[in-house]
Amino acid sequence: MSHQLGRLVAQILQRYCGEIVEKVGNDLFMYGSKPIAMIVKSTGLPRTQVIESLRTLMKFDLAIFEATGPHVDYKLLPDNVLLLIRYPRYLLQMKSKYGTEAELIIEELLQQATCSATLLLVTIANKYKDDKDKNLTIVTLKDTFISLATAAYIQQAPVAEMKEGSEIPNLVQVATIVPDLDTRALMQAMANPADIKDNIYWKVNYDRFHQDFRDDIMIKAMTRRIDDTAGEVMRLLLQQMYLSSAAWAEESNAIPVTDLRESSRLTDKILLHQHLEHYLKVMEENGAGFIRRADVLDHVVTERLGSKAARIFRLIRAKKYVEEEDIQKNAMLPNKECKQLTYKLLEEHFISVQPMRKSQQVSGTQKGIYLYHVKLFEALHVCREMCYSSLHNLSRARSQLVSEHGRALDKQRRVRTIVHGMRMRSETEESINDVLETLTPPEVNLLAQVEKQLKQLSTAELELDRNLFILNWYLHYP
């Protein structure tokens, strides 16, 4: 709950849902939880608009309400706001792993936030009915939906439970039951979507996706450190782990080698089967925990302050508590430069200092000893704050860019829609070109440039989100 996070959350809300939602969201972020009347008072917005914004926030799981007696307080969930940036990654994961149908289902579900299975499938089927290349049928959609539910990528939304005498619902989590959808009923619903009476609602299970990302990262790390086969072993290990222990546990239960051997026999990799024991041994020696937190920090330091600073950072980390002179001796750097870099690291809060005074010496030269050390978690937090602030900056830069060239972008959009319409009516190429020429060459150049910049900013945002994911994950496992 830091200042940077608040700025970022406000910026994201502004970009996704508009200024009014941003105002309400920011108000909630600053004060924790609040009832409607208070929000109306502190934001100065009309009540209807506050209600509308709260609906938006609640719908997309960005806020929750807490009821105490007849009062309802609303509370923002900043972490879920940050997830908005991660949506494309979920879709990519789906597309690459389960294909287009799964992607479409997840996309629609993310857009609807919560939706009943029948309605969801029917909307998708109707939307792409005329699309020949996708070649969707309601049956394949249904099958994909069921397999997604089985794999827990989607789960049932909490169900409202009414208490007696009060109007305020109490949301209760329910266990997901894989639905049994009737194809014929779905076909009927497709014909007239108005009378769908399915009241089991579904939503996306973010945690399951995160679990996938984590596994990917682990396997990739193993592959990079040792080789492909080690990655394969890692995958098998993870598979076995899911069978025996909770997904987000710190350590898995012990996995017998024989089980591993069994499963490796299934995969037809002879090499793997033969050298399984060796690989396990190497991993054991090399591993010491797959989570090598400090590596990321090392990278951050290198990128920001150069490799020499990273050397000092590593040195301090390896020795735990170091005196300044020792740093100078061991870092193999010129004295002055070393000092400068050390102080720079201190200034950026990557390392901290622990003063120790000698108490025996009463007077005279009171020489304190300053021990430098790395507080890993603090450094991580610093990193996270940096991510937040740069994400915010990116988003700001983007909106600035868009507003600066708003006129040109508008014109481009209008020309595009007109041309699209003309193409649909299959008008002559000449007249289409006439319309296209309303954009002058300098404008075209400018637009291309702006588009390139926007894309770069977007990519950077996604990349930063990836970093944030890793950092958060480190904080998750202390």
Next chain:
Amino acid sequence: MAGRGRGRGTNTSLTQEQMQALGIARGDNAPQVLAPPPLFPKLETKPLPLNSDAATDYMVIVKDQFIEYLHESPAYVKANRETDGIERYSDKYKLLALDANKGRVLDCVWANFPPELRPQASRIRPSSRKRKLDDPKDIEKRLQLLEKKETQENTNEMMATAGDDNKKQDDIDEDLEDEEEQEDEIDDGTDYANNYFDNGEDYEDEDDNLDDDPVY
């Protein structure tokens, strides 16, 4: 004598030796910087290149699509824009876009929402207190009153009086005076009107007394 009175010795917080330990030698002081730091400081290290491949492109496109979807859905709350009374050519398009979105309510699972957020539960807001003069009748009455006062002043000058008229005018006068009094009371609420003027006569008096025993 500056710097005395708060501790002894140097006016810096560190001793020379401590300074030296920190790597600051005599005469090594950096010149004072008086300008504010630049708004966009120069990057000391170059950022890593962004990798761009098909997957990233896909994600960028998907992201834009999602944002566009949100902007067109009722989830994007728009302010009720007040027109400034000038008709513009572009209004036609803007209004069309607004109308398309107007009246659409976000479709949520209303059972999961607290009642105050549900659409049918729009609470009747307490009507704001009417201003006294908003009623046209009131305005008319007041204007008549003022008019009568004016005519009365004229008549006073002309010294033309009639018994019946006098009675009526007295009534009117009372009415007006009542209102004026009310206004006066409101004005008195602050103490701006109070007179704090000091003519300075007391100025010398005090000094005379103090001459005898000075205060240390």
